[in-house]
Amino acid sequence: MSMDICDMAAEREQFDRSMALRQHAGHLPDMPATGACHWCDALLPAGARFCDRDCMQDWEREQDARRRGGLRALSKGSTDA
Numbered sequence: 001m002s003m004d005i006c007d008m009a010a011e012r013e014q015f016d017r018s019m020a021l022r023q024h025a026g027h028l029p030d031m032p033a034t035g036a037c038h039w040c041d042a043l044l045p046a047g048a049r050f051c052d053r054d055c056m057q058d059w060e061r062e063q064d065a066r067r068r069g070g071l072r073a074l075s076k077g078s079t080d081a
Ligand SMILES: [Zn+2]
Pocket: 037, 038, 039, 040, 041, 042, 050, 051, 052, 055
């Protein structure tokens, strides 16, 4: 997560669009917007669930792996040091 503010804005625009599409297509489970990214826990504006598509895709990959019971291969970036 080290994008500058401009990249962030452009990325978010695309992200919002893809989010809307996905939600419309029913790909995204109904999750509450907690004010923090579901993937990396970064603070987000109200209503947002992920900070960008990378987070969303990583999260989706984890969900997918979890469904298949193979979560061990994916580590969320070990913060337990
Ligand atoms: Zn995030």
